[in-house]
Amino acid sequence: MHHVVFIVYPGFELLDVSGPASVFNGANRALSWRGKPAFYKVVLASSQGGAIKSSSGLAMETRPVAGLRSAETQSVLVAGAEREPLLQAMADPAIGKALPQLAATADRFGAVCTGGFVLAALGLLDGHRIATHWDSCEPFTKAFPKVVVDPDSLYVVDGRLWTSAGVTTGIDMALAMVAHDLDAAIAGEVAKRLVLYARRPGYQSQFSPVLKAQVKGDSPFADLIGWIQSNLGASLDVPSLAARAGLSERTFHRRFAAATGETPARFVETARLDTARMLLSRGLSLKSVAAEVGLFPPARLAEAFERRFGVTPRLFRDMHAAL
Template sequence: MVIVAYDDAQILDVACPSGALESANLYGAAPPYAIELASISGRGSRSSSGIVLAGGRRLAAVTGQIDTLLVVGGPGSRTAMFDERILTQVRRLASRSRRIASVCTGTFVLAGAGLLDGRRVTTHWGYGNILTKVFPSIAVDLAPLYIQDGNVYTSAGATSALDLTLALIEDDHGPTLARNVARELVTYLHRPANQAQISMFLSAPPPGDRLVRDLLGHIAAHLVEDLGTSALAARAGVSTRHLTRLFATHLGTTPARAVRAVRTEAAAHLARSSELSLAAIARRCGLRSAETLRQAFLDHYGVTGDRIRRMPDMPQPLDPRQDHSSRT
């Protein structure tokens, strides 16, 4: 695994893949992953947080066949996508790689190198319009966490790098090893590619409405607590009427439905990534009983919990504006 970095790269884009691969090695990946950081100078690079990623190799000095070439994102991608020194090396190394991947705005660097023409790709949800304008020959889809098009993988922002890397580990070594790595890193195994970048967990009200944003974070972190409209309004210091109006304006739903959606999505992830009983999952997510959870799954996804566990991919939420009376 060769990770391509540059000045002002996002440190999470480097740490998530390298950390997951390190854990895979500890759990017996055979053959093990050899992880190399490469940059133009070979003397390391300064991340966007100011932490210097020391060591690594010069891109020009990387020779031989490569299993996976991964280009990271970050503010520095705005320069890297036009830096012919970097683009030339990325093109050269891509021709020697079994698969090519990018994290977040690393997609811009792959695009600048001409490696994404005609492909379906994703990137961080906040930069899709720019990617489309600068590289009109690329089909940009901002819905998934990551996309595979042939041997090219592109992923969304920062922590989606972990989801992508877990998927690569599963492809290479099977689901058992990927599950062990996910447990080691205390994360879900793994958010599937088609999991929306922006779900109820990540709903993004306008930046000016800090109250709604803060309450969504509180809801996701305190699933088993009292999350009734009155309790949420008291926490926010507003009336229940005003809170209901804010949720309708910024999320298009009521506080109660938003809470239920967050609990249901959390339960669906646990159902797919753990062996807990549905009753235990219901209790952990504040849904009280297996029957309540079953109904929540039917209302939100149109399928039961047992079926969610058997499905190859995460189901998508139903459109509440349509009739779903034939749900099974």
Template structure:
């Protein structure tokens, strides 16, 4: 099998993890002969070293002018995408359509949008820049929630570590699930999160309550998804009336108690389906749904897929030599 060339664009102010995350994934893939499955290289406009937003210096392999024609072109993000960089945008506009796959990480989507390569397509970027991307480029259908979005040969991902998820998905597409799983285990990450997973977990999406009783309730919900998590019970734990608790919880966390519980339970069920062989009925009980049908409705609403199909796509059984689930 011929090596696929992955070219990562470098520029001043690039986010280092946007570069190194995908590079580690593609660089860790082996082909049937045991050799590298990808030829991974980097290039900057003039071939000069670039300083990342965190202060690291990256030395490119090529100038963009003499870089090899890529199968997969990766445009990372970072503070360097905020100002106009006409030469970089012009190069991406000219060469991006020639790549078999065009990929952006984080605010790299801004470069693709400025080059006109996202017009008429669905795309995402770091949550903090989704609104601006939508305002500045109305021809782009910006989707702020998913960790990555694929539209034809163009794939865009959310902030930083989402580039690893997208790269693993591309490796799985090219070389199969076993290869992607081997890389994920080596990097000690999930095999991959599905693209339609929200950019935030429930704990991150919700603000942390300032009052200690409400923070304790948030932690209790996370640790006891199978318990009775109705408003009355939660209010009692916070030593508040149900009405006062519901108002205070939403005011301090930005979401209702019921929505927070729903998100925690779906996330817990996802992890059990991905990392264990427990049956759907057992998982539904462990996550507080009571019945598989209740969990099925929750999955369809949150993820657009039923639990059985989700397990088929994302369950990662480990060999005997790895008896414990790999987690992030």
């Protein structure tokens, strides 16, 4: 079996472990439906073993990290936490002694969310590109200048090193591991079983255009933004959106920019291109994607896509569709 070891410590973020663990368990369930044996076994380890309380107050039973054998450490992932528990984990001698050895022999190692700080403190991330929680990107870069922090990706794969951004992105990373270890169909079944909106690729931003707007809870355009995301193929020019909002074009443009931080045109293009990336990663044709997101004909999609991302949509699809 492929053992996935989560390194935890007092105050760790529960979802950093429970989310990915649910993915691996779901993959085992999907295999059983096919008459195949389970592939994953999840193991929790801590400095001294025993029950370790998470930040939510729920405790999880763990094994001593020093007692792990290389035969049961195919994947080693460090859970994240808030600042104080994280600092204590970074200074924990048992973790500091065992983790470099585990990382050296594992098929892959990495971290969920801010767990990368623990690896970086041991010099295990020097020269690598990593992802971490959006709120920790700047502190991470200042504390560990030899590490390249990618502030835009949900998760980053750099050789044997796998790191994810904030909290729920550990689920996205775990799904990518399942697709890599088994196949994309099983990963898709797990995502469907967990009622996820989509299997998000690693290159996707931690913040979708819709989420960025929703962060401002008092936005007067919350309903309109939801409608835009659901109707990307419709006419989404300023006159049409202003009419839907019941405002004059000038007033709508001014208020929308103030509420979202982007002009209506920029917001719509971002939403369309964000969805286009997801559809292209599924292997869809440029023609169908262009029609779906309202950037038809395909030449219009290609122009906007290359201007924004520096790569043609065709090349992007070829690079990511098989992942």
